[in-house]
Amino acid sequence: MNRRQMMQTAAGLGLGVMLPNGLFAQSIKKLEFPPLLDATSSQKFRLRAQAGETQFAERAGTDTLGFNQGYLGPTLRLRTGFTTQAEVENTLDEPMSAHWHGLMVPGESDGGPHQPILPGQTWRPLLPLDQPPATAWYHSHVHGATARQVMYGLAGVLQVTDGRDDERGLPSNYGVDDLTLVLQDRQFDWRGRIKYTPGMHETMNGFLGDTILVNGQIDTAAEVPRGLVRCRLVNGSNSRIYNLWLSDGRPMHLVATDGGFIDQPLPLTKLTLAPGERYEALIDFTNGNDTVLMSDNVNNSPMGGMMGGSGGGAGFAVLPFRIDASLPVRITKMPLHLNSDIPDLIGADATVRRISLDMSMGMGMMMSRSGQQFSINGETFDQKRLNFTVAQNSVERWVVSADMMMHPFHIHGVRFQVVSENGQTPRAQNDGWKDTVLIDGTAELLMQFEKPASATAPFMYHCHILEHEDGGMMGQFSVA
Numbered sequence: 001m002n003r004r005q006m007m008q009t010a011a012g013l014g015l016g017v018m019l020p021n022g023l024f025a026q027s028i029k030k031l032e033f034p035p036l037l038d039a040t041s042s043q044k045f046r047l048r049a050q051a052g053e054t055q056f057a058e059r060a061g062t063d064t065l066g067f068n069q070g071y072l073g074p075t076l077r078l079r080t081g082f083t084t085q086a087e088v089e090n091t092l093d094e095p096m097s098a099h100w101h102g103l104m105v106p107g108e109s110d111g112g113p114h115q116p117i118l119p120g121q122t123w124r125p126l127l128p129l130d131q132p133p134a135t136a137w138y139h140s141h142v143h144g145a146t147a148r149q150v151m152y153g154l155a156g157v158l159q160v161t162d163g164r165d166d167e168r169g170l171p172s173n174y175g176v177d178d179l180t181l182v183l184q185d186r187q188f189d190w191r192g193r194i195k196y197t198p199g200m201h202e203t204m205n206g207f208l209g210d211t212i213l214v215n216g217q218i219d220t221a222a223e224v225p226r227g228l229v230r231c232r233l234v235n236g237s238n239s240r241i242y243n244l245w246l247s248d249g250r251p252m253h254l255v256a257t258d259g260g261f262i263d264q265p266l267p268l269t270k271l272t273l274a275p276g277e278r279y280e281a282l283i284d285f286t287n288g289n290d291t292v293l294m295s296d297n298v299n300n301s302p303m304g305g306m307m308g309g310s311g312g313g314a315g316f317a318v319l320p321f322r323i324d325a326s327l328p329v330r331i332t333k334m335p336l337h338l339n340s341d342i343p344d345l346i347g348a349d350a351t352v353r354r355i356s357l358d359m360s361m362g363m364g365m366m367m368s369r370s371g372q373q374f375s376i377n378g379e380t381f382d383q384k385r386l387n388f389t390v391a392q393n394s395v396e397r398w399v400v401s402a403d404m405m406m407h408p409f410h411i412h413g414v415r416f417q418v419v420s421e422n423g424q425t426p427r428a429q430n431d432g433w434k435d436t437v438l439i440d441g442t443a444e445l446l447m448q449f450e451k452p453a454s455a456t457a458p459f460m461y462h463c464h465i466l467e468h469e470d471g472g473m474m475g476q477f478s479v480a
């Protein structure tokens, strides 16, 4: 497929529909990957939150935020079994934080709302890692400012590695056959500036942009070798839920969920990716032609009642894959086993805790500025109030429910298993360790709290629709 055909395919499949602002670039460029910051041997790294100016399309630049660069941050690679010394400097004129979403570290190193980094300050947490390899991410988490700061770019990807991907038969050549893909949606004004002024509607439904960015870039294609390609999919959008598929019907072989590898590759033709979630999937390019990663338009709105599944239409293009036969091929055979060495909690004695994600409608809609319409178990987030305390090493079963719309539910400092969804066996893609799960009705989660968190540095649990989180659909707990 040449460029023009690719453009036509993408346009025919709805990409044009996604870009009503006339920002449709004249050509599809090669997708770039965030710089790799490999801290596996030094066991230390330094991030600097900075303001920047980024030119997303062939338009004027827009103000953005990033770590060590103008927009987003480097991909941090950390070795499990070691303690890494992090250093995060804030050169902005507002507080920010660096939350390690998916790292199992003690509360004081978690980087949530209780560890804001003030302008001009540097935060130096220790990150002792003993968790299995996984794709995680980091982002700012200052209460009330998270949605805006992430929208403008304060996020990046984290890889936890044990250096044994060759033994597993998994691609690990960064940016060649091991692709970091951060999916985000944005809206731009006519001058090319990021437009983010969420009103009542965006606050209730969550913000949806009309332009898809992959790794902070518009209208790009990933160039891939004629072999197996590992895609580390990270949903860094504020609210958009993707329902991903490949335009030629080729399956994606799921190999890892938020918390690490699953036992064996699981072929899927559709993969749902909610805000905060990560999935690793292998795509086999040994045969066949170029293809396009597509997404359905997922309908998630309180006005429509419970809406699982997808909206109408053919969906939209997220990222074309273009085979480049000159790229080095390292892995051509699908691995048989990934040997996730994760203990099973099913059967353990568990304390049951009920969590209900609440949105109030009617009068609540009128009070969007007060932030009172979002709550968990009827309580809006209050940074000064600890919601509960969990005994360290105890096993708990959380029954999490949502009405009116789907909410991606995230817990800090712990990995969980999804035991059931609406009383049924969970969706195949949720059959692994997770830290974020899309609640569409009720889900039962099972987990063991190993990491400590004091009352002054507690862990958060919240909806990962960032407008909902900032609006108060969040709580906090200590582990002692």
Ligand code: C2O
Binding pocket: 099, 101, 139, 141, 276, 410, 412, 460, 462, 464
């Ligand atoms: Cu991705 Cu509480 O965060």
Ligand code: CU
Binding pocket: 099, 100, 101, 102, 410, 411, 412, 413
């Ligand atoms: Cu988190």
Ligand code: CU
Binding pocket: 406, 407, 408, 463, 464, 465, 468, 469, 473
């Ligand atoms: Cu929500």
